[in-house]
Amino acid sequence: MQDPIPIKEDCPQEEVLALISRIVEEYRLRGRGASTKDLPESLLRDLDRSDWRWLSRKTYSQLSRWCYPEVPSPRNDFVQAKARKISQALFGEVIPRVQGLRGA
Numbered sequence: 001m002q003d004p005i006p007i008k009e010d011c012p013q014e015e016v017l018a019l020i021s022r023i024v025e026e027y028r029l030r031g032r033g034a035s036t037k038d039l040p041e042s043l044l045r046d047l048d049r050s051d052w053r054w055l056s057r058k059t060y061s062q063l064s065r066w067c068y069p070e071v072p073s074p075r076n077d078f079v080q081a082k083a084r085k086i087s088q089a090l091f092g093e094v095i096p097r098v099q100g101l102r103g104a
Helices: 013-030 034-049 057-067 074-091
Strands: none
Touching (some): 034 057
């Protein structure tokens, strides 16, 4: 993996974990497929692997797209709100939307 994206040192871990859990629970309640679990799984894997120091470029890119979904829907609105809070907790801001990052 090239150039992981560092997260802020004082990231509120419990808050991030709670937000990820809410997304996963929403998917479970609505019977969503495996593809909708990609971001929560990627976030948890990266945070665990890095000891809460960085996200991979791929996961960062996924999070950025969830912060700005292309198609409005009740599910996307729910996820967008949680993704933006996760972004603020990890980076101190809502990250901009990116299509993909080299080295992801």
